[in-house]
Amino acid sequence: MTSGVRRRMGVEERRRQLIGVALELFSKRSPDEVSIDEIAAAAGISRPLVYHYFPGKQSLYEAALRRAADELAARFSEPRTGPLGARLRRVMGRFFDFVEDHGPGFAALMRGGPAVGSTATNAMIAEVRQAAYEQILAHLEVGTPSARLELCVRSWVSLAESTALLWLDGRRVPRTELELQLVHDFAALAAVSAAYDEEMAGLLVRILADEPADGPFGDLVGQLAGLATRIPVQRGA
Template sequence: MTTGVRRRMGVEERRQQLIGVALELFSRRSPDEVSIDEIASAAGISRPLVYHYFPGKLSLYEAALKRASDDLAARFVEPREGPLGARLLRVMGRFFDFVDEHGPGFSALMRGGPAVGSSTTNALIDAVRQAAYVQILSHLDVQDPPARLELVIRSWISLAESTALIWLDGRRIPRAELEKQLVHDFAALAAVSAAYDEEMGALLRRILKDEPADGPFADLVGRIVALAS
């Protein structure tokens, strides 16, 4: 009976099932430790049948990574309502959910595993970074970003990636603290840039104007002033 049901799976349906099974395995252990045999066994099909749908482990890995990166990019989408700090904090919560769910696979990918250097995997990573960049610009209501704003946003994105990787390595700091910290880091990097550039200063003042007095940005400035005095 079961076999009968399986035989009726269409090609695309079977591909999607294999991607799901592979992604699950690649998320729980470093992808170079996961064999095609294991994927076949977890999917309940034979090894040759896996190769019928995917020519090799790399193509299955890339398909799994494509699904994961679409999933991550979707989590960046946030309604354009309410204070910016609170919006970014919600996105950070979903980002850490993702990192938590895919820990070993995320680490292996970002630290340079066997599949890194494939132009497909690099393009997928870049697409996710670009999605994050576009979302942030949209929330800041900026169409034509000056070079210094682009630098702040893109370098903060890499800071968020490395913060997540360091967190995964032992989880020695509560993730809620890091989610909040990354919101503050964004404000801090923008403030450093604004301290030396009038255009960035004007932009930051516009953002801060709409932040609540008890929001994360105001809170941060208060704490830094207290620290310095």
């Protein structure tokens, strides 16, 4: 049986609590629809006390986005062992875990909300994208990427982001299919770049050499080979 007496929190502990409460609410509804009164009620404190720790809703919103951005960036961290295709599949699984758990908050982070256009928000979005980009380069074991490799990786990061945003709008495609499709998309982007650049071709050969036939990349090759047999051969006159 509890005494009903609330434990007094220190400043940092209370700030962490408010950020957690705000992030939870923003994960269920658009930040525009969440009021300071709701945040205060969910935290079990008064509205004026919220303002004691944060000067306004935007500052609390940005603090919540900071935590979300840090967590999202961490989803791209993966041990650099084993075939690349399997690693990317696990990364996409964790990425969509975040998207599914924090749908409105993810959309707000990427599309903007109460803090849209603010320097802090734009910087957080850029940090998430940069963290994902650097993690992929680390998996490719490339220190200084060529122009085509940078274009390939950044395009894929952008594609993953836009795919997740579109998926949230109705979830019309099964999530697991999209996770695998995005892994295939990375291989496809690399293959197209390899057709134009010898360095990219060498990198692609190195990647595929370590891929098992039953892995995501091997699966893609099999599917494309099967599709090729269905394309009618054009005979000359």
